[in-house]
Amino acid sequence: xxxxxxxxxxxxxxxxxxxxxxxxxxxxxxxxxxxxxxxxxxxxxxxxxxxxxxxxxxxxxxxxxxxxxxxxxxxxxxxxxxxxxxxxxxxxxxxxxxxxxxxxxxxxxxxxxxxxxxxxxxxxxxxxxxxxxxxxxxxxxxxxxxxxxxxxxxxxxxxxxxxxxxxxxxxxxxxxxxxxxxxx
Amino acid sequence: xxxxxxxxxxxxxxxxxxxxxxxxxxxxxxxxxxxxxxxxxxxxxxxxxxxxxxxxxxxxxxxxxxxxxxxxxxxxxxxxxxxxxxxxxxxxxxxxxxxxxxxxxxxxxxxxxxxxxxxxxxxxxxxxxxxxxxxxxxxxxxxxxxxxxxxxxxxxxxxxxxxxxxxxxxxxxxxxxxxxxxxxxxxxxxxxxxxxxxxxxxxxxxxxxxxxxxxxxxxxxxxxxxxxxxxxxxxxxxxxxxxxxxxxxxxxxxxxxxxxxxxxxxxxxxxxxxxxxxxxxxxxxxxxxxxxxxxxxxxxxxxxxxxxxxxxxxxxxxxxxxxxxxxxxxxxxxxxxxxxxxxxxxxxxxxxxxxxxxxxxxxxxxxxxxxxxxxxxxxxxxxxxxxxxxxxxxxxxxxxxxxxxxxxxxxxxxxxxxxxxxxxxxxxxxxxxxxxxxxxxxxxxxxxxxxxxxxxxxxxxxxxxxxxxxxxxxxxxxxxxxxxxxxxxxxxxxxxxxxxxxxxxxxxxxxxxxxxxxxxxxxxxxxxxxxxxxxxxxxxxxxxxxxxxxxxxxxxxxxxxxxxxxxxxxxxxxxxxxxxxxxxxxxxxxxxxxxxxxxxxxxxxxxxxxxxxxxxxxxxxxxxxxxxxxxxxxxxxxxxxxxxxxxxxxxxxxxxxxxxxxxxxxxxxxxxxxxxxxxxxxxxxxxxxxxxxxxxxxxxxxxxxxxxxxxxxxxxxxxxxxxxxxxxxxxxxxxxxxxxxxxxxxxxxxxx
Numbered sequence: 001x002x003x004x005x006x007x008x009x010x011x012x013x014x015x016x017x018x019x020x021x022x023x024x025x026x027x028x029x030x031x032x033x034x035x036x037x038x039x040x041x042x043x044x045x046x047x048x049x050x051x052x053x054x055x056x057x058x059x060x061x062x063x064x065x066x067x068x069x070x071x072x073x074x075x076x077x078x079x080x081x082x083x084x085x086x087x088x089x090x091x092x093x094x095x096x097x098x099x100x101x102x103x104x105x106x107x108x109x110x111x112x113x114x115x116x117x118x119x120x121x122x123x124x125x126x127x128x129x130x131x132x133x134x135x136x137x138x139x140x141x142x143x144x145x146x147x148x149x150x151x152x153x154x155x156x157x158x159x160x161x162x163x164x165x166x167x168x169x170x171x172x173x174x175x176x177x178x179x180x181x182x183x184x
Numbered sequence: 185x186x187x188x189x190x191x192x193x194x195x196x197x198x199x200x201x202x203x204x205x206x207x208x209x210x211x212x213x214x215x216x217x218x219x220x221x222x223x224x225x226x227x228x229x230x231x232x233x234x235x236x237x238x239x240x241x242x243x244x245x246x247x248x249x250x251x252x253x254x255x256x257x258x259x260x261x262x263x264x265x266x267x268x269x270x271x272x273x274x275x276x277x278x279x280x281x282x283x284x285x286x287x288x289x290x291x292x293x294x295x296x297x298x299x300x301x302x303x304x305x306x307x308x309x310x311x312x313x314x315x316x317x318x319x320x321x322x323x324x325x326x327x328x329x330x331x332x333x334x335x336x337x338x339x340x341x342x343x344x345x346x347x348x349x350x351x352x353x354x355x356x357x358x359x360x361x362x363x364x365x366x367x368x369x370x371x372x373x374x375x376x377x378x379x380x381x382x383x384x385x386x387x388x389x390x391x392x393x394x395x396x397x398x399x400x401x402x403x404x405x406x407x408x409x410x411x412x413x414x415x416x417x418x419x420x421x422x423x424x425x426x427x428x429x430x431x432x433x434x435x436x437x438x439x440x441x442x443x444x445x446x447x448x449x450x451x452x453x454x455x456x457x458x459x460x461x462x463x464x465x466x467x468x469x470x471x472x473x474x475x476x477x478x479x480x481x482x483x484x485x486x487x488x489x490x491x492x493x494x495x496x497x498x499x500x501x502x503x504x505x506x507x508x509x510x511x512x513x514x515x516x517x518x519x520x521x522x523x524x525x526x527x528x529x530x531x532x533x534x535x536x537x538x539x540x541x542x543x544x545x546x547x548x549x550x551x552x553x554x555x556x557x558x559x560x561x562x563x564x565x566x567x568x569x570x571x572x573x574x575x576x577x578x579x580x581x582x583x584x585x586x587x588x589x590x591x592x593x594x595x596x597x598x599x600x601x602x603x604x605x606x607x608x609x610x611x612x613x614x615x616x617x618x619x620x621x622x623x624x625x626x627x628x629x630x631x632x633x634x635x636x637x638x639x640x641x642x643x644x645x646x647x648x649x650x651x652x653x654x655x656x657x658x659x660x661x662x663x664x665x666x667x668x669x670x671x672x673x674x675x676x677x678x679x680x681x682x683x684x685x686x687x688x689x690x691x692x693x694x695x696x697x698x699x700x701x702x703x704x705x706x707x708x709x710x711x712x713x714x715x716x717x718x719x720x721x722x723x724x725x726x727x728x729x730x731x732x733x734x735x736x737x738x739x740x741x742x743x744x745x746x747x748x749x750x751x752x753x754x755x756x757x758x759x760x761x762x763x764x765x766x767x768x769x770x771x772x773x774x775x776x777x778x779x780x781x782x783x784x785x786x787x788x789x790x791x792x793x794x795x796x797x798x799x800x801x802x803x804x805x806x807x808x809x810x811x812x813x814x815x816x817x818x819x820x821x822x823x824x825x826x827x828x829x830x831x832x833x834x835x836x837x838x839x840x841x842x843x844x845x846x847x848x849x850x851x852x853x854x855x856x857x858x859x860x861x862x863x864x865x866x867x868x869x870x871x872x873x874x875x876x877x878x879x880x881x882x883x884x885x886x887x888x889x890x891x892x893x894x895x896x897x898x899x900x901x902x903x904x905x906x907x908x909x910x911x912x913x914x915x916x917x918x919x920x921x922x923x924x925x926x927x928x929x930x931x932x933x934x935x936x
Contacts, residue, residue, distance in 0.1 A: 043636075044632070044636055045635075045636035045637070045639045045640040045643070046636075046639060047639060047640070047643040055643060055647075056640070056643075124643050124646065125639045125642040125643050125646065126642050126645070126646050127642070142638070142639070142642065144635075144639050165286070165288060166288065167282065167284050167286055167288055167290065169624075169628065169631075170284075170285075170286035170288060170624070
């Protein structure tokens, strides 16, 4: 007799919880895929296309659909690590050639520029100004260092130069301050 | 329970967590008067000596400047100008090693003093007579930024909207060695109080609290004497402990309030100014002396004379040291700032700037070099010493791991980098270095995140723009295509009417030509007409598929077949027409001896005959022209080909009219099996050829019409160049190129 009561009680409880869970699944349903957004946040947004996709967001979508996480040279190991954490997969070494250790920006040797506008068309973030048959130049602050303008230049007048260090960007070296004051 | 203000009035001083007691070593310099130095040979004046942006340079190389003259102009709220510390000539504006731990080069104005020390005109202000905006403007124009260390522009800090409870004057000067503020207070206490009064006018605080460490009794006494009987000025002596001069620590000491993380003191109604800043404000307002000099402590056992000096801004450190009897050791370290928070410099030509309060030239025994770092033993001494109540050992752990999330969680941003943790560490770990590196990394990450966001925005904007451009181009092309079709239709009608006109013209021409030898020509014409008619009748019977006449009448029946038939018929007609003149020409030579200039006449006659034959063939093609357009809409490809052929034909016709006087082209092989290649094409080509011939006939008085092009036009795209007469290959090439270009354009426009 008592076992039947227990079964009833458990059965009713199961029904209640099932109903609650079922309601919650509908009520708190997540509409869009937040994973793509999260991946896109991690990617460096250089829009360089070195991953083989036309921009960072398409690559984010590809990762969400199971592509490798190690195709982003501008992001480097830090990005791969974050993606590995997010996706719950193992971090792999970078797929492409070695990441340049320093931040670089494009620089146009302006007296060699013939004004062909090819680099302007290649720049994914509109960081090159100029007009046809006029000298072009790079807006350093907007350049993401994606290298995409180097290839199209017919006269090879674009260099990737390391970003000049400034006081704002400088990082401390470890030998700067004494701190120890010896007791005399 | 007394209120906070009552407690403050009662003289209560609170305490803050942690802190250390390093040997102060202030007695070496705090008894000696501030020394005045000779004007150095060169002054290196960095254009930016504060937190913010540099001003706009007002002088150029070679200019003579007067003492106190502004060298830059503040064109921005975050900019403060720099001034010439003495009169002299601007030698250069170039990059020079900055007074910054990085030793990176910054834009610097190099001044060669002329020794005259000649002042610009000065306009002292009476703070009681002017409004606060004039005062703020004067403070900014005088280049005053915080002189305690950070160098925040003072005019921003004192231009407040919300009410201020307490103005705290920081006279603590807690770092070892440094006595610059101490000596300033001892010597210029009344000026400092005058500066504080100006600040009070700007801020209207409830009370002024002057915090001073209890190891400066003379300075405290001087201040108290200068204050006299003023209400709500309180000099509070705080126990000597490092770092009680930190902004947040001093606020806690004097008011028992804590500044919330990430907020400013102003948010809890407090403004703090350094005592040196108050003095600079007094000088700027009352004497119109901009910030061109400051008191600097020059100390260290390598110096014969350890003392405070009044140094001009821009004086190289080496000059200051030499003036104090400097004997360099091997591997001598020169430190700007105190031993706790200062930084070593490699280049001794670094100038004194507005925030430089101390230059140390210690011996190796005096300040030990960094020893070998050992592993953290988790003793917790650093946590006990931390004045910000952080957990330095955890921060070290996460700094090494570069775990920025955890660093934020453990409030790295609240670290004031005082170095107390490193000072107490038994493992000699330079903790504060790790934090500085970690902070720089975090700043870099934030900057990159911001940049990534901007890049993304720009990328999105660009993508959108390209898409829009593409759409616009598409619409434009469609419009143009529609226009072109309309034009073609219009011109097609025009050619038909032109054809009628041409026929009429031809007829009149022939009539004009007839009088030459009327009977003969008429006879010939009659005969030819008869023959042609007979031939046509024969042909109609012969062609089984569809009679030409019917075909012309009912083109809609079967346009394609009709076109083929028409083409065949035309070809045959032409062949016959060609053959006929030969027959006709035979009698002509026979008659020739009889009449003079008969050869000529004969030629003319033959030409006329040919023309007529063509006319005949034209009349029926008239019908064939119709099938072609009828077909055109049927399939796009056909329309395209037709258009191409038409374009080429037009080009050719034009060229021919240009060169036509000497154009004596033999009647080409009309029988080139046009129908075999492509009946449709043939129809179109034939139509074009006819159009051309008509035009020629119209323009040419010499009636040497050749059906030549007709054959080649059948393969217009393949070999347009061949169609050109041999005489003028170049023109032909040009025409062909134009035709190709046209064809291409049409091809391009149509897929869109």
